[in-house]
Amino acid sequence: MLAKIKSARDALRKSEQKVADVVLADPDGSVQSSIQSIATKASVSEPTVIRFCRALDCVGFQQFKLRLAQDLASRGTFFYRDVTTDDTSKELATKIIDGAIASMVQVRNQLNYESLEQAIELFEGCDRIEFYGSGGSAIVAEDAQLKFFRLGKPAIAYADPHIQHASAALLDNKSMIVAISHSGRSKDILETVKIAKQSRAKVISVTATKSPLAEISDVNFSVDVDEDSDIFSPVKSRLAQMIVLDILAVGIAVKGGEEMLQQLARARRAIDFKFV
Amino acid sequence: MLAKIKSARDALRKSEQKVADVVLADPDGSVQSSIQSIATKASVSEPTVIRFCRALDCVGFQQFKLRLAQDLASRGTFFYRDVTTDDTSKELATKIIDGAIASMVQVRNQLNYESLEQAIELFEGCDRIEFYGSGGSAIVAEDAQLKFFRLGKPAIAYADPHIQHASAALLDNKSMIVAISHSGRSKDILETVKIAKQSRAKVISVTATKSPLAEISDVNFSVDVDEDSDIFSPVKSRLAQMIVLDILAVGIAVKGGEEMLQQLARARRAIDFKFV
DNA sequence: ATGAAAAGTAATAATGTTACGTAAATTGTA
DNA sequence: TACAATTTACGTAACATTATTACTTTTCAT
Numbered sequence: 001m002l003a004k005i006k007s008a009r010d011a012l013r014k015s016e017q018k019v020a021d022v023v024l025a026d027p028d029g030s031v032q033s034s035i036q037s038i039a040t041k042a043s044v045s046e047p048t049v050i051r052f053c054r055a056l057d058c059v060g061f062q063q064f065k066l067r068l069a070q071d072l073a074s075r076g077t078f079f080y081r082d083v084t085t086d087d088t089s090k091e092l093a094t095k096i097i098d099g100a101i102a103s104m105v106q107v108r109n110q111l112n113y114e115s116l117e118q119a120i121e122l123f124e125g126c127d128r129i130e131f132y133g134s135g136g137s138a139i140v141a142e143d144a145q146l147k148f149f150r151l152g153k154p155a156i157a158y159a160d161p162h163i164q165h166a167s168a169a170l171l172d173n174k175s176m177i178v179a180i181s182h183s184g185r186s187k188d189i190l191e192t193v194k195i196a197k198q199s200r201a202k203v204i205s206v207t208a209t210k211s212p213l214a215e216i217s218d219v220n221f222s223v224d225v226d227e228d229s230d231i232f233s234p235v236k237s238r239l240a241q242m243i244v245l246d247i248l249a250v251g252i253a254v255k256g257g258e259e260m261l262q263q264l265a266r267a268r269r270a271i272d273f274k275f276v
Numbered sequence: 277m278l279a280k281i282k283s284a285r286d287a288l289r290k291s292e293q294k295v296a297d298v299v300l301a302d303p304d305g306s307v308q309s310s311i312q313s314i315a316t317k318a319s320v321s322e323p324t325v326i327r328f329c330r331a332l333d334c335v336g337f338q339q340f341k342l343r344l345a346q347d348l349a350s351r352g353t354f355f356y357r358d359v360t361t362d363d364t365s366k367e368l369a370t371k372i373i374d375g376a377i378a379s380m381v382q383v384r385n386q387l388n389y390e391s392l393e394q395a396i397e398l399f400e401g402c403d404r405i406e407f408y409g410s411g412g413s414a415i416v417a418e419d420a421q422l423k424f425f426r427l428g429k430p431a432i433a434y435a436d437p438h439i440q441h442a443s444a445a446l447l448d449n450k451s452m453i454v455a456i457s458h459s460g461r462s463k464d465i466l467e468t469v470k471i472a473k474q475s476r477a478k479v480i481s482v483t484a485t486k487s488p489l490a491e492i493s494d495v496n497f498s499v500d501v502d503e504d505s506d507i508f509s510p511v512k513s514r515l516a517q518m519i520v521l522d523i524l525a526v527g528i529a530v531k532g533g534e535e536m537l538q539q540l541a542r543a544r545r546a547i548d549f550k551f552v
Numbered sequence: 553a554t555g556a557a558a559a560g561t562a563a564t565a566a567t568g569t570t571a572c573g574t575a576a577a578t579t580g581t582a
Numbered sequence: 583t584a585c586a587a588t589t590t591a592c593g594t595a596a597c598a599t600t601a602t603t604a605c606t607t608t609t610c611a612t
Binding site: 031032063065066069070071072073074087089090092093094096097098100101104105107108109111113116117120135136138139142143146147235238239242243246247250251254257258 | 307308339341342345346347348349359361363365366368369370372373374376377380381383384387389392393396411412414415418419422423511514515518519522523526527530
């Protein structure tokens, strides 16, 4: 949630930003405050605080406070202290893994189940799915392709922006695309999505809350991870994105019932001869 | 908090016990309920619920809810239970994430730090590194390539077995290869590694303990993940492999000192213009 | 200058909390 | 044992706080 506020901050309205700053400055205090005291601290009106909460995908102030509280609680369990140059290899490994776990816990707490169900429904109405991502997100897109094509519909992943554009132009209203981006601000992916929308394809995104990409998507899965700790290696956001898409894939498989289960088993047996 | 309720339960008054039972029966639901709905569910009055909260050292219902929420967020059970077809989307997501976390914890417990240091040392003596993996492991290999080429040495990933063979034949004793495989029994990857060894390259593997692949490698990172639970989607072993390689990459970067840090920062700035 | 978006005011609804009274249980005394 | 006296448990209803909605004013961009 804290990461979510940080990444959404710039996309918020002026007085909502004031609220964001107040909360970020003292998260622990905020979870115990009423709407009134936060409004006063930020010198804004109370409805503005509510609007702020809504902008962060919460239904109201209470839910916002609960989520924030949970975020703070899980922060304490797995310290994601940054790696330093004088760590022993054991400390290093522990820090990295704990950081990864912390971001998974965050995903668990912030995942929007409505989005999940919407996405599943959209998928069922489509006859093909394409995954777009560049750089690190290209890995996630490919991983998703592997998962999804076992579900019985054509699934493709493109990393090259030019090919993404070309492919997006050829979609129709029975197509679904999944745009994956850490920041949600990559020009290439935004352009790709615009083209896909012109083709009337359904757009799912896996990116930062309130980012330009999230705003133009039909359904967004918010994945917000602290930038700071990514200096050495941006593995955390990638893991988070992968797990979100895994949940989506499994959700679809489960909805598909017995039939789809057998399909999955068949896909697995098909490669058995490859092993000693 | 849950434990607290349980142990305090018998010392509570009769109607407060009813409240305790309601909360214990559905803690997740309770944190989202109002005092009223809990009172109704327990067939007691609202003040009784407050008294119940006070008995648990909370100043009011709100504080109780916050504490309970934090408790739930940080409860570190993470026991993996298999996904079933009648899970709600929430249960499903929770199970998948818990499974992923469980496998991370497993990595943390079984990671061999000696192997880590050996691998770092081997890397320092090499002037190039290649990653080989097929199927799901190809994703991991590509991810590793992204991480490692920022460290200043040529890094390549190959998914195609034929190309792997060809490339492995062209290595020398200043080369390092990383073979990634879930089972460690893929004929293709075993063949690739044999060729690489003939070329005198150093062989690191990320695979199952005691598997054929592990046995013929110079250094192995054991990654063992339950097969059974992979029916729907084999994301867990992939996450585990990725995190192991991330630890290796960060370990190398940290050993590289200030110089390498600047290199990483440079790599990051180079793509800034891509964003809006 | 006009319209759309943003922020605030004031009324309303909901929720939590307190004060008080009644019923039940407990204790002491005849 | 019976019957008050006293304490404890619980609920009712009034109250206060807090969140939310509807509406108005302001601000900004065109």
